[in-house]
Amino acid sequence: MSASLRIVFMGTPDFAVPSLQALLDGPEEVVAAVCQPDRERGRGKKVSPPPVKVLAERHRIPVLQPESVRTASFLEEMQALAPDLLVVAAYGKILPQRLLDLPRLGAINVHGSLLPKYRGAAPIQWAVINGETETGITIMQMDAGMDTGDILLAVVVPIGRQETAGELFGRLALLGGEVLGNAVARLKEGALAARPQAHDLASHAPMLKKEMGHLDWTLPACRLHDLIRGLAPWPSAYGFIDGKRFRFFSPEVVPVRAGSPPGAICRADGQGLLVATGDDCLLIREIQPEGKKRMDAGSCLRGLRILPNTPIT
Known part of the structure; x- marks a missing residue:
């Protein structure tokens, strides 16, 4: 039996929780979770931890919450963890290439669209706003660009005619965990072939205002x-x-x-x-x-x- 992969998970909001849970339920070892710092939320401005932190701490997984992922001190912390793979799902910041190159298997991302469509912060919402009839989950080998890396795995799902972005968000979050588990197993076996994105077909999904x-x-x-x-x-x-x-x-x-x-x-x-x-x-x-x-x-x-x-x- 092959040794378990040492995985560092990077994610912050609700969307990332099923992906972390899928890793925790699988055979690999999650050695740390990285998420955004605790923030003020709601009308009461109460400082609250992000959902990924809550799940990680429940499973006694060490949590890192750097203000910046580009400092030498954070890179040293990551090197000390000696990860085989970095898994990212809605972390919230673009990662530098030196961080992506640290694990021997690189970094993969769980993205809520069919890349190259809807690169950016709000792919699920923009798919609904633009009247798309289908979307999906893409597992991507990360590079230093904004969702520009090679595609490893993609699964298509229909969008209901009355479905809201919130409802679709929940469905894709769960699907993301399922697809991620499959992708990590196949990546470990060397059974995933990367294919470049058609960059000329890219569309962007900026944050909502x-x-x-x-x-x-x-x-x-x-x-x-x-x-x-x-x-x-x-x-x-x-x-x-x-x-x-x-x-x-x-x-x-x-x-x-x-x-x-x-x-x-x-x-x-x-x-x-x-x-x-x-x-x-x-x-x-x-x-x-x-x-x-x-x-x-x-x-x-x-x-x-x-x-x-x-x-x-």
Whole structure:
């Protein structure tokens, strides 16, 4: 029986947790976990550990949380761990080549898209925003670029027509762990063949910004439908009704011409808000008034009087 690989895992958020768990459940040895420092989170600004740290400490795995991965001291710590392989999943920073070259098997990454599509920080959200019908998990041999390394393994999954980025995020996180386990086993056996990415087909997935959620109702209903799903649960889509901000969820395209200007509420009832757009209408089934919980439209509208053609700005 071959010796266990010594693996250093690098990851920070929820997406990385199933990948770390897959390694912990497997035959290899996780000698350390590296994640971002504890940060303030939520409205209370409470300092909280990242999910990867919580899981690692539960399994008594040493945790490193450097502010920078480019210092000589961090490189020395990594050298002392003598890893055979570096596994990265949503760590949050680009790694220097000298770190990637340290393990004898190099470094592999669990990425939430079908590379070279959607390189960057938010591949899952942008796939939904852009109306893609499929995406997947790519296991990539890392280099010093932004998701530019050779592809080792890729698995395709469909995107549901009503699926949100949050729902897809959860599915791909679990799939990432499954595919990673397979990839590490095959890499250890020398049974994975790397293939270069087609760089001319690359697209980018930058971090989302809160202002992206302010809806432009002159867009077609199908584009707004994808945007609302892709921004859920964060930063979420929103607009203003009589000066008050409302967040919108669970959209449905209704292929009818409204005869009203884009953004006008054509109907408000238990089914939702039917809103005119640049092409067809959009039915909003769930609403979150400012300062309140997300709820179905019927519950929200019980105490809210909306006249025909009231605009959402």
